[in-house]
Amino acid sequence: MTDCYKPRDECGLSSAIKDAATAKMPLVVRGAGSKSAMGRPLGGYAMSLTTERMRGVSLYEPTELVIGALPGTPVSEIDRMLAKHNQMLPFEPMDHRVLFGTSAEPTIGGIVAGNVSGPRRIAVGACRDSLIGVRLVTGRGDVVKSGGRVMKNVTGLDLVKLNCGAWGTLGVLTEVIFKVLPKPARSLSVGLGGMNDTTAIAALTAALGSSFAVSAAAHIPASIGSDSTTIVRLEGSDGSVAYGARELAKLWRSFGRAELIEGDESANLWLRVRDAHWLAQPMDRSIWRLSLAPSKAPHVLADIRQKLGVRYFYDWGGGLVWLAVVGADDAGASVVREAMVNTGGHATLVRASSEIRRRIDVFEPLPPAVLKLTQEIKKCFDPDRVLNFGRMYAGI
């Protein structure tokens, strides 16, 4: 076990980082650690730092649709507080415990550090789109704020988005502020069975190109369950959801007979999509997440399946592919990255042994000019390389 700083407040966190910077001692930065096995391994660091003792909702104005919290606040606590006013975090963050077999509750700081979103991302944006303000401590120990509590703000550079998805390599978040949304009055799913990937993506594309309040769109191929399921979720007022479901069934007539899925069954289905439930077991399989234009996804999958044993499903209307690779000593990296190379999209190795993550680029390799900018940005936030040094890319 490494020694661990557990600051109670921003001031304590700043002095811990200043000490580490002075001693040039790199820190493993984490929240509750539910995603510690993601990214390049940070073995061999003597010290870690966790924000889990900095918790609590710092600001909540239901009529302004805004909530702020300290980084160590469990996501479930925020969900509960929002639910009291019938509101929600719009981006439906995934819970990585399912994939990683971890138990500690995910913190809101960790969600922001990983820009973690879920199925509703396709309708309302990612975590980074809901995030409107942050406070953070840089690798210099400086306390810096960016954005704020209002949803329209172009005052100065947007360091909010820069730090969302930076995996704690630039600064340690000390407060995060989101815009939130009212919970939809009604949510139901409309599904089709028995379709191959190409037809399924075409059906999802037709749904997403409609104006019927589609808030999620996924395809689970036959290799996952007994039969394939192609589903979209409609959310909104009672009337608009009922109307949308009727119209969508008409729109989908050429694809097959649409079935309605409501209540817990619908909710559980989307939880499974959100958390990539079907790929979690067995735990020794490597898991990839591919982001690409939906129309390209079936071709990429056909290509990969010729060369690798995989289980997979599509979210985001086909724009997000979850992939579990059987065997392959490089987690399938050479095949996956080659299949993606002409799509313009990117692939992230979400789960693999630390031995593989040491050898393989976990995040999409960057072109030289972008890598150079990334290095310069790292240097200006964290010149002594104390914050999660090397977690995203070697040298970052």
Place this chain on the structure above:
Amino acid sequence: MSKIRFTEPNREILARRDSIINDLTRLVDPAGLITSADECRAYETDALTAYRKMPLAVVLPKTTEEVSAVLKYCHDTGVKVVPRGAGTSLAGGAIPSEDAVVLGLSKMNRVLAVNYDDRFIRVEAGVTNLSVTAVVAENGFFYGPDPSSQLACTIGGNIANNSGGAHCLKYGVTTNNLLGVRMVLIDGSIIDLGGDYLDSAGLDLLGLVVGSEGQLGIVTEATLRILKSAEGARPVLFGFPSCEGAGKAVADVIAAGIIPVAIEYMDKAAIEICEAFAKAGYPLDVEALLIVEVEGSDAEMDATLADITAIARANGATTVRESRSAIETAAIWKGRKSAFGATGRVADYLCMDGTVPTGKLSYVLAEISKIVQRHGLRVANVFHAGDGNIHPLILYNANDPSQQSKAEAAGDDILRLCVEVGGCLTGEHGVGIEKRDLMRCQFDDADLAQQIRVRAAFDPRWLLNTDKVFPLDFRCQG
């Protein structure tokens, strides 16, 4: 008379003007190089017309490669560059300096690809905002951000200022609708950030570039998300006998879990100005007006509008006028969207752009009225109430130097108030030169120092839009 300071131009650069122009002729098509005083005058200001500076020269490249060649040359020879879209900045974001080359994107206005299956459009950065929607409208799609200047303003300028518009309450601002950019860095290197898919790889440099006011690089192409239009949209006008009632109605609508696509607010002064110009049928016997627009199927709009109307009446609304035709809808929006132009006909004005927490709207409006009276001027308020982005128009006479400085002082006081109540200096117009010296109200030295370091990571020699955004005396300490 002027409050905004300009730095002394670099005499060494001015002395080299002829040789710089000579070099530029080899880098861009001669038709895209403007050097005569008469023609350069069109570029000496933007929509902050009280300030003017003649540029050293203007280049209007036609390709990303030409942009790259010009930036590399300027970088290697230490010449400043001021990027320009359509020049509609209200904050002076595109105002040149005498020792800078203006790089305008007006000739890069091609649509490169439209893909309805993957729901994106790829355009050159000089394409206007409105023409993006015009291209995809025939297939029932649209582009979300719709700033009031959308007829003229360019996508490049929208990216530089993270522009929003009346409908961003539901559809978000530029940063939420941008999938990727091709961009030229000051050393001439060309990079792609993001693409035709969601969530770019690596650090969110795309998010950083949006709203950076042309200081990190010059965006030459953009991939934008397009959305299917709702089946229908219907605005309703609500007139209130008090500003407080209108403000409370906005808060109550949102608290009831209703997110209309737009909630626009106008006070009495703005109503009178807009009605005189647009003949939109706005009621003249009220203190405040809300335009609330909802979308969806007819049944859905009926249901939502019934809820909203009940809330408005409970807060004292005396006028309720629902649009029943496309013509009525167009008239209602014409009044709102022509607010700035209509105001310009009755007086000169400074348009403020702070954002405040929506719960503080009533308080802020009352304070604004006091501030402007204290400076002996008048104000018209017209703004996006749903997101708290206020646009007080401070009316004055530009031919009276004392009025100009009073208006600027009142504007500063209003923006300080926005920050005090938990808001910010600018919601969608950018800092430019106008609010540069107020940045310290919102940010302390550590905040600004970190922003400046990030800026320097892209442009270490401070050549891009040099004297904008950051206080002039701060840069040296960064």
